[in-house]
Amino acid sequence: MSTPIDAQGLQTILDNSLTPAAIRVVELHGARYTRRSLLDHIFKPLVETGSNPNCTLGDVVSSISTAQAKLSRLGIFVEDSFRVFISDARKDVSVHPERTDLDIAFNVKERSRLALGAGTDFGNTEGSAYTNAELRNIFGGAETLTVNARTGTRTRSAYNAIFSAPINGNPDIRLAAETQRSSTQKPWASHEENLTGAGLRLDWQKADNGDTHSIAYSSIWRQITGLLPSASPTVRADAGDSLKSSITYTFTRDRFNRAAAPSPTLPQSGYLLRAVSELAGWGPLQGDVSFSKTEVELSTASPLPLPGVKPTSGISIGGGLRMGLLYPLPFGFNLTGSAMPSRINDRFQLGGPTDVRGFKLGGLGPHDGADSVGGDVYAAGGVNLLFPLPRTGPDSPLRFQVFANGGRLVALKHKGKSKQGQGDGDPLRIDSGAVRRSVSSAVSELASGLPSLAAGVGLVYAHPAARFELNFSLPLVMRRGEEGRKGLQVGVGISFL
Template identity: 65%
Template sequence: MASSFGFGGSNAVTKAGTTSVNTAQTHMLDEHVLTPASINSIELHGAVNTRRSLLDHVLNPVVEEAAAQGTTLGQVLDHIGAATKKLARFDIFKEDGFSVFLSEAPRPDSGVPADRTELDISIRVKEKSRLVFSAGTDFGNTEGSAYTNAVARNVFGGAETLSVNASAGTRTRSAYNATLSAPVNGNPDLRLSAEALRSVTQKPWASHEEQLTGGNLRLAWLNENSDTHAVVYSAAWRQLTGLAATASPTVRADAGDSFKSSLTHTFTRDRRDNPMLPQSGYLLRSISELAGWGPLTGDVSFAKTEVEATGALPVSVPGVQGNSGVFVSGGFRMGVLYPLPLGYSLTGLTQPSRINDRFQLGGPTDVRGFKLGGLGPHDGVDAVGGDVYTAGSVNAYLPLPRTGPDSPLRLQLFANAGRLVAINSSTGKKSKEGNRKTLSMSSAAVLKGVGSALSELTNGVPSLAAGIGLVYAHPVARFELNFSLPLVQRKGEEGRKGFQVGVGINFL
């Protein structure tokens, strides 16, 4: 964001964030930065569609901080700069539309000299368009889609945003959602949002499609360390339908309706220099979900946790000064799903996890060299998922000839491995729920099954693949074309020898 600080109507302005100003300005700032100062008045121009109460949350603390004894001009400038950055984070003002002008307030006629300079501050902003319509293509992990989107900004004058989206994709046949979000207590780093959604997703690796109808209530915030947190309550009616003629008994047993009510917390710490192709830095992420237990209703109950850690380091090359363009990266992911009894008990009978809640592993965006869902338990042609998994990857990136060290195009060498294991539910007791036969496990059997699955992760060499390929880091998504060779593959798993195309935003 470029903020401007003008003094007393002078044509000389200092652009915040730039590294050079003229000599006269520098001398003037050095001369006055330690001058005692306070704020007499603040005026904000251009926010015609924004409520006064929202602006007061940002600007009143600036006046109060400047009223403290010993406040200097430099500190006032810092407070004003922080306030304009905060205004920009509401995403209702144009980043290049901020200008701040300072002038000395008229002194009283009493003749008594003031102990510090009183400032009148004028802030000018330009609001973004309130209505935006867009259409185009979007990319997620293993999927591309076409979408239309309508966004209404500053709906009620408090930086609220209403977004309505419709899309159709390669896996998600159709998806519709509407989201209304707003800052909490005038804080752009603390937002509350409500979402309604409906989608139909094909899952050919498990011979079915899933229809989902539900809603989310989300509270997200950014802490002082620039880490993001989000707490989400979700309620979703899931229909597992559209079974193929070759669908396995496992898929057929889970077909039909289920209702999931869950609470999820997501933590993200991202210190990478580029999210699509980082050459340095690291990413830490954790996702914890509790469904169906305690006050949460529904007919599925479990605790589910995933953790992810990735990092990248540049590599110096002898004879090359500065950035060589060569770097290595590594990543690790792990997840555990622990079935729970419904209600408040921890010792009651528990149903095994369903196929639409289990983990899937394998594909061009995680364990390359395997088909989508190619790792882990299979029933016939269907990848039925697992309850515990680990996956890791080591990558080396080299610049192509004549492309330079900063090119988004790279040659990639990789080796990745993974293991996906299901809890053994064969010791469970069969029961009947309506017209559907189910299998129930005791709490002791679940604990033993999870422990056995965790132990199985380290039993023998994991499924392993290596390869070489090209990577292109577009600002919207990352594209990979790899030649992969599975080196270790367990019985029933589906490897992918040869070329594999990956498009996504989050790669292992």
């Protein structure tokens, strides 16, 4: 008798979950182009469970669920094609009369090995049009080759190719090799940046809690070019070529309850923690820039119960906090040598419709004339209150929001200039003591006085692909040289402060 794991079959299994069981055969149907060695990694734990003398029917079902989840995460099978059948195997009842021997059959359908696509995409501060081609399961081991080309509102052109494959058949650990080339306009700093590079990346995810980790090495040739006639001396000083060789580690813990939200881009409860650390040019790393750079982001959301209002009304309060520090380092393995000041294409930018609303893109922090030249230390935070629009209800992706946000962006002001360049032949170099004093001074300045602040109201539409905001903003506190944005401001992105 064959029992599919549907609602009726699941109830039968639950009623007999403590029954001793063993697995005699495991079969997979429909994996025409997938290697046996990959599938062995998926089904080995299932077979081991079924050979345990103390195994029960409940243990078998749990192992089947784990194997099916792994098959799904490989990304090479159609999601709604999975079918699992459990059959009583023919046996000699005189051997183990108290145990049920089972035959397990998985039915799957492989996704198309070639996929072509075109469309529009939205990232923070930019919309773009793209075309891509994806080759799946190239050698039968869930390998993927993706080639992408795009152009956007700021990106003149961008091309990249990524080849990735799971390690030892584990869908939660993937190794990827990437090449890229792009040309992006930076109107807030009167130039264009061209990037050409390649890298390796190892991604892994904890299956039990969903935490994701990534460690990547990249070597990128950067060009600051296409300077406008109005470009400031700071931008002109950094113009030209530079080579960055770096290692980056990223940790992400996403505990937002997106399944219960009106849209994945508008979670109503939970939190998100992300940390990114980059080391460039130090130790064995090459290139002509050397620094450590760290950013931390925390976002939260919670339903807001009001007197006389149901908890499921769709009213929620959210908040976010972001901080970052760029620390110049000496080249090589020397921690006490002299370092070069940071470049404009490595420093942080702050301000715009997706982080500190009420300010122009790059409107906060140091400026040279009309150019935003970035900073080395920053902190920004915000809070917003979301209400469903009248007659829409809590399940609608439309919201009315009231928000307040602010931030500070500070550049290192290197002291001890009389010591610059000693023994290095470069007058721009700063000794390690001066770097420490500059960082300490910048952090102190960050915490002194009010941050630049803005408040406002607006409409939010949470599309599954991106979040759209139309806000009326009013800058409340603004420092000299910073550029506020009073009035209407449109924001499109996937991550907002």
